[in-house]
Amino acid sequence: MAASAPVPVGGEIPTTVADRVLLQVGSRREARIRPWVDAATSGLVLTGKGALTKAVRLREAGFVAPLLVDEARYQLAYATERAPFPGLDEGPTPLFRSDRLEELMTAHLAFADAALTPTGYVAAGAAGALEAAAARVRRLGDPRVVFCAPVDSGWLYPGALEQFAEVLRSVPGPVAVLLGGRAEPQASAAGLARLLQLVPGAGVLRTGMSAFGALGLGAGFSAFGVDSSMRQVLPPDAQSRRNGGPGSPSVLFAELMNFYLGLTLAGRFNGQAPPCTCDCCQGEPLDRFLDMTQQVPAAGHNACILTGWARQSHALDAVERGAWWRGMCRSALGRYPLWSQRVRHEQGFAVGTDLPVWAHLPVPESAPGWVMGAGREAAR
Structure with a gap:
C-alpha cells in the first residue's frame, strides 16, 4: 500500500496522479x-x-x-x-x-x-x-x-x-x-x-x-x-537551435545522479565500467551506449532508474520525502571524489548544476497544508 498523502486529494488533485x-x-x-x-x-x-x-x-x-x-x-x-x-x-x-x-x-x-x-x-x-x-x-x-x-x-x-x-x-x-x-x-x-x-x-x-x-x-x-x-x-x-546532435545518447549514472553522454562514460571508465542492475540493463556495463543506435536501450535504462526513484518516493509519507531526497543528493555528491579517483581520469566527473542545490535546500519539517482555491480554506 502506498504511503499516505499529506491531505485528502479528492477534488483538488486528480487522484490517479497525486503523490507521483x-x-x-x-x-x-x-x-x-x-x-x-x-x-x-x-x-x-x-x-x-x-x-x-x-x-x-x-x-x-x-x-x-x-x-x-x-x-x-x-x-x-x-x-x-x-x-x-x-x-x-x-x-x-x-x-x-x-x-x-x-x-x-x-x-x-x-x-x-x-x-x-x-x-x-x-x-x-x-x-x-x-x-x-x-x-x-x-x-x-x-x-x-x-x-x-x-x-x-x-x-x-x-x-x-x-x-x-x-x-x-x-x-x-x-x-x-x-x-x-x-x-x-x-x-x-x-x-x-x-x-x-x-x-x-x-x-x-x-x-x-x-x-x-x-x-x-x-x-x-x-x-x-x-x-x-x-x-x-x-x-x-528563444528555442534551442541544434547544429547537429550528440554522437551518443544521454545516460543517467545513478550513483552520481547525473546524465552523461554514453561516449563520455566510456572514456571515463576505459573498459572498467560497473554493471548496471536496473531491470533494463540486467547486469550489462554502463559504458555500452557508444552511439545513437543505442538510444532505445539508453532511454530504457534512464526510465528504469527514474521509476525506481519514483517507487521509493511514493512509498514514503509526504513529510519524509524532502529529507529523503536531500539525503539522496548529499550521498551522490559524496561519491564524486570517489568515482573520479576510481577512474583515474584527469577530468573526472562533472557535478550536475541542480544536485548541490537540492543537497542543501532546507526541507519542511512537517507536511504543508494545502491551499484551497477561491472561497475555500486558506493555507495556514
Missing part, C-alpha cells in the same frame, strides 16, 4: 520508455504535437498507467490577454458551439486522467495574460481540468511570486507550474520552494531533479523529463 513523479516524454518517443513505466507509482506525460493522438492509441492498446497530455503550445507562442490559449483563441468566436477550450479539455478527458490547459508562455510581467488564462479556467469550472501556468522564471522573484501565487489560488481546481527561461539553479529552487509554501499541492511539470525535490516541498504531483528537451521550457522566440 510521472515521466515526461515527447509523443514520438514514448515507446522507448513505456515498457518501464510503473502503473502503481508513476505514469506518463505525453508532450508536443500529436500527443493527444498518441494518448488515444495508447489507451486503445490497453495502456493503464496514469496519463496526461501536454500539447506544449507554450513552446510556440506567448499567452496574451486576448489570447491566453494560442491556437484556440484566434479567429471569430463561434456562435453555436461550445467554448473551444471546453471542447479540447473534453477531448483530453476521454483518454487522459486529467486535462492540462494549452496555455501560452507567460512572459515576466505579463499579469494580464496570466489572469486571463486563470479566468477562463475558473469559468470552465471543471475540477478535472488542470490550469497549467508555463511562466518565465522572472515570476519567481519577490513581488511577482506573490502575485503569481494569488492567481493560482484563485483557481478552484488543480494547478500545475512549468518554469521557463534560464534561471540560476539556486534562485529557481528557492523560488519554487516559496511558491509551494504559498500554493501547496500545485503540480510541477517538465523538470529534472526538481521533480523529486518539489514533492518534498509540498507539490501534489510532478514530472521528470526523460531527455534534456523535456527538462526545460524556453520562450517561443
Whole structure:
C-alpha cells in the first residue's frame, strides 16, 4: 500500500496522479520508455504535437498507467490577454458551439486522467495574460481540468511570486507550474520552494531533479523529463537551435545522479565500467551506449532508474520525502571524489548544476497544508 498523502486529494488533485513523479516524454518517443513505466507509482506525460493522438492509441492498446497530455503550445507562442490559449483563441468566436477550450479539455478527458490547459508562455510581467488564462479556467469550472501556468522564471522573484501565487489560488481546481527561461539553479529552487509554501499541492511539470525535490516541498504531483528537451521550457522566440546532435545518447549514472553522454562514460571508465542492475540493463556495463543506435536501450535504462526513484518516493509519507531526497543528493555528491579517483581520469566527473542545490535546500519539517482555491480554506 502506498504511503499516505499529506491531505485528502479528492477534488483538488486528480487522484490517479497525486503523490507521483510521472515521466515526461515527447509523443514520438514514448515507446522507448513505456515498457518501464510503473502503473502503481508513476505514469506518463505525453508532450508536443500529436500527443493527444498518441494518448488515444495508447489507451486503445490497453495502456493503464496514469496519463496526461501536454500539447506544449507554450513552446510556440506567448499567452496574451486576448489570447491566453494560442491556437484556440484566434479567429471569430463561434456562435453555436461550445467554448473551444471546453471542447479540447473534453477531448483530453476521454483518454487522459486529467486535462492540462494549452496555455501560452507567460512572459515576466505579463499579469494580464496570466489572469486571463486563470479566468477562463475558473469559468470552465471543471475540477478535472488542470490550469497549467508555463511562466518565465522572472515570476519567481519577490513581488511577482506573490502575485503569481494569488492567481493560482484563485483557481478552484488543480494547478500545475512549468518554469521557463534560464534561471540560476539556486534562485529557481528557492523560488519554487516559496511558491509551494504559498500554493501547496500545485503540480510541477517538465523538470529534472526538481521533480523529486518539489514533492518534498509540498507539490501534489510532478514530472521528470526523460531527455534534456523535456527538462526545460524556453520562450517561443528563444528555442534551442541544434547544429547537429550528440554522437551518443544521454545516460543517467545513478550513483552520481547525473546524465552523461554514453561516449563520455566510456572514456571515463576505459573498459572498467560497473554493471548496471536496473531491470533494463540486467547486469550489462554502463559504458555500452557508444552511439545513437543505442538510444532505445539508453532511454530504457534512464526510465528504469527514474521509476525506481519514483517507487521509493511514493512509498514514503509526504513529510519524509524532502529529507529523503536531500539525503539522496548529499550521498551522490559524496561519491564524486570517489568515482573520479576510481577512474583515474584527469577530468573526472562533472557535478550536475541542480544536485548541490537540492543537497542543501532546507526541507519542511512537517507536511504543508494545502491551499484551497477561491472561497475555500486558506493555507495556514
